[in-house]
Amino acid sequence: MEAPDNSLVELQGKIDRLQREIGKVIVGQSQLLEETLIALLAGGHVLLEGAPGLGKTSLVRALARGVDLSFSRIQFTPDLMPADILGTNVLLTDADGKGRNVTFQPGPIFAHLVLADEINRATPKTQSALLEAMQEGTVTVSGVTYPLERPFFVLATQNPIEMEGTYPLPEAQVDRFFFKLLVKPPGPQELKVIVERTTGEHEPVINSVLTRDELLSLQRAVREVPVASHVVDLAVHLVQATHPAFAEASADVKRYVRYGSSPRGAQALILAAKARALIRGRFNAAVEDVVAVAPPALRHRIILNFEAEAEGIDVDDLLGELIQQAKKEIVV
Amino acid sequence: MISKTLERKLDEIGRRYRRVTLARLVLRSVFVGGCVTTLVDAAIRLGWNRPSLVVVIAVFLAAAALTFALGYRPPPGRLFLARLADQRLDLKDRLATAVEWEDRASPLVTWLLQDADQQARFLDPRAVVPVPVPAPRQAFAWLALASALVALWTAPLPSGLFLRPAQTAAQGVMDQEELEMLERIASLRQQIAGLRTPEMRRLDRDLAQLQAGLRDRALPKDEAVALLRYFERRAQSTLREQLQDQPAADELGLDRIQDLAERLLVVGVQEGAPSSGANVDSGQLSPFGPREVSESDLPPELLEVLRRIAELDSRPGETGMAGPGVTNQGGAGGQEAGPQADEAAASESAGLPRPGRQGQEAAAEAQPGSDLGSEESEPGLPSPSGGSVQDGADTQGPSSPHGVGDTGTSTGTDGEYQSPPQSLRILQRLFGELQAGPLHVGQVHTSVGEQDDSPIGLSPSSPASPGSEESRAVERETVPLAYREAVRRYFQGLEPDR
Numbered sequence: 001m002e003a004p005d006n007s008l009v010e011l012q013g014k015i016d017r018l019q020r021e022i023g024k025v026i027v028g029q030s031q032l033l034e035e036t037l038i039a040l041l042a043g044g045h046v047l048l049e050g051a052p053g054l055g056k057t058s059l060v061r062a063l064a065r066g067v068d069l070s071f072s073r074i075q076f077t078p079d080l081m082p083a084d085i086l087g088t089n090v091l092l093t094d095a096d097g098k099g100r101n102v103t104f105q106p107g108p109i110f111a112h113l114v115l116a117d118e119i120n121r122a123t124p125k126t127q128s129a130l131l132e133a134m135q136e137g138t139v140t141v142s143g144v145t146y147p148l149e150r151p152f153f154v155l156a157t158q159n160p161i162e163m164e165g166t167y168p169l170p171e172a173q174v175d176r177f178f179f180k181l182l183v184k185p186p187g188p189q190e191l192k193v194i195v196e197r198t199t200g201e202h203e204p205v206i207n208s209v210l211t212r213d214e215l216l217s218l219q220r221a222v223r224e225v226p227v228a229s230h231v232v233d234l235a236v237h238l239v240q241a242t243h244p245a246f247a248e249a250s251a252d253v254k255r256y257v258r259y260g261s262s263p264r265g266a267q268a269l270i271l272a273a274k275a276r277a278l279i280r281g282r283f284n285a286a287v288e289d290v291v292a293v294a295p296p297a298l299r300h301r302i303i304l305n306f307e308a309e310a311e312g313i314d315v316d317d318l319l320g321e322l323i324q325q326a327k328k329e330i331v332v
Numbered sequence: 333m334i335s336k337t338l339e340r341k342l343d344e345i346g347r348r349y350r351r352v353t354l355a356r357l358v359l360r361s362v363f364v365g366g367c368v369t370t371l372v373d374a375a376i377r378l379g380w381n382r383p384s385l386v387v388v389i390a391v392f393l394a395a396a397a398l399t400f401a402l403g404y405r406p407p408p409g410r411l412f413l414a415r416l417a418d419q420r421l422d423l424k425d426r427l428a429t430a431v432e433w434e435d436r437a438s439p440l441v442t443w444l445l446q447d448a449d450q451q452a453r454f455l456d457p458r459a460v461v462p463v464p465v466p467a468p469r470q471a472f473a474w475l476a477l478a479s480a481l482v483a484l485w486t487a488p489l490p491s492g493l494f495l496r497p498a499q500t501a502a503q504g505v506m507d508q509e510e511l512e513m514l515e516r517i518a519s520l521r522q523q524i525a526g527l528r529t530p531e532m533r534r535l536d537r538d539l540a541q542l543q544a545g546l547r548d549r550a551l552p553k554d555e556a557v558a559l560l561r562y563f564e565r566r567a568q569s570t571l572r573e574q575l576q577d578q579p580a581a582d583e584l585g586l587d588r589i590q591d592l593a594e595r596l597l598v599v600g601v602q603e604g605a606p607s608s609g610a611n612v613d614s615g616q617l618s619p620f621g622p623r624e625v626s627e628s629d630l631p632p633e634l635l636e637v638l639r640r641i642a643e644l645d646s647r648p649g650e651t652g653m654a655g656p657g658v659t660n661q662g663g664a665g666g667q668e669a670g671p672q673a674d675e676a677a678a679s680e681s682a683g684l685p686r687p688g689r690q691g692q693e694a695a696a697e698a699q700p701g702s703d704l705g706s707e708e709s710e711p712g713l714p715s716p717s718g719g720s721v722q723d724g725a726d727t728q729g730p731s732s733p734h735g736v737g738d739t740g741t742s743t744g745t746d747g748e749y750q751s752p753p754q755s756l757r758i759l760q761r762l763f764g765e766l767q768a769g770p771l772h773v774g775q776v777h778t779s780v781g782e783q784d785d786s787p788i789g790l791s792p793s794s795p796a797s798p799g800s801e802e803s804r805a806v807e808r809e810t811v812p813l814a815y816r817e818a819v820r821r822y823f824q825g826l827e828p829d830r
Contacts, residue, residue, distance in 0.1 A: 009443075286425040
């Protein structure tokens, strides 16, 4: 057996260090942090949903500092225009002052890490401009396409409480997010630590532990992680089980689900499972990884019907049942 | 490629897995076979009769074999074993992924194979494939099910629910036949009980087995009939041989003579069987009534023995035999009427002497029309005189004004030897219920030799009909004619049955 390359193991160690660096700012929320890193390594985008003040912006800032990436924040408002995000052509005078040229002025989307704060407050036109960039990785202005530099990672936030004056994201656009993460309020102990850290004289300093190239290497490595066939079968079965038209769908799915997950859900499951395995120091994606990443990867891809909304059915509870059923299918 | 260590460990796991699954499958097959056999047995018992052992074994083997065939799986592959080990030991699918990706070239696959090899070093096949031990609740359920099956197997269930009425009736006839066969066996065993020869012991043992087989219904009826016929032939031939080997009768005591007489009775009956053997051959034991056997029908040695017994019987002073002979004559001879009564009485005295049976017992036998007499006689059987033997209750016929037996008594009491009869009349005791039939009243004269001209036997003999007594009493009394009917009704009213 040939000696393996040690660089991958070193990179795995750096991920561990990155988690510790971010932990200096983000107290608790270890699961949120791990899932954010999974999405970052898998090259996906994250929709963060939570009440204001729970550290969503702080998380994105800390991540940008720890990975040594460019960071921009866009505060979405109803009057925000696509050009405000993507950039626009402006008439600029030459450096010698003799002539004027139309030059593309890149918008804030041209960064490695983009924080789209309160994305549901912008109009659908502006939202779609961002989401097109997220999907294609390019921006087209006045017929000219400008590629976005990789890694390109968007973290959008939305407030589930204040829905007045908002424009909820269409299902097709929500589906483009790799993960939908729920930011939960901290517990008493975590809150105490947060208060102590943020009200003192010195703010925690986050050191950059991962370069852009290393992050890209890790993103390539994630795609090479071996996955056993029964793990893929589990992901496929799980996605299939979310469809009410599926023959083996459970009674709850048939009753409460209007649309199931798209194939992007299965892709996200496997890719996230691979990233999670790498983060956890393994070289193969396991059933456990698929089960762990299923809720953030599928919860925003399942659309409940009115009856489920009326009865207060939680998507995560429904997913929990589906996961247990799917696990039984692959038991030897 | 996966490492040798992992390969070897997977092979060990595979061997252990095959052994354990095979053992479980065998146990399951046996249990299912037992369940199916018990249910089938119960169903057959309910519907018809308990199935034979061959059927039970065949059902069990078929059910077990079918369960085994349905549950059999080919030996699992390495990927399956690797997944099994991953699940049992929580190896996060390392082994399964390594087995599945072993042929691909990648740095991550290399790391994975190395990782799997390290994990395989600590693999324990017993931990991966443990011996299945049922949980307490599960074991209790299995025990309860097994107990229920045993109870169902041994429970006395009603049978014949699905038989048609005609079949049920046929089965009832068969049961009656089996009862009769049992009686024949018991009778035969009783007859050979006195003989202690090895042949007779073997025969007795065989008869006991046949008896048990009939009672348990373990033997088919045809086979039992054939066996019984064979045993009867064996007993007959053995008894004949015993008779040939007997010493002279005059050298024997009375007990021996009595024994010989009883055997003669058996031989005589069975020798005479061909004449009426249709019933026996057909498996039905018909009661042997009086039968005419000519001298030529009997073997010479039998005639000789009969002659000697008759001589002993006729010797003066042998009152122990003469007495019963008298009473027997009164009983048996009384069943006949007409000129052949003397011959019949002589044959009776020769064939049915019973030493010591005097007094009440002998008198009871001697009473014509008494309970035994009524049992021994069978209405409708042809009598030597060409008529029919009358039932004891009906002995008050016109030919015998004093009742039955008065004509036969004088023949046996004179003690004179009479020439061998032209025909022997052999009586077989008929099994029946004692004290059945009407009660007779009368007077029995048992004192032989008294100067009394009154005939020995019952005089007068009449059924103990309360009505007739009342009538006679009324007739004896001097009652005015106008009150006779009132008096009769008065006495009738006093009767306990009214």
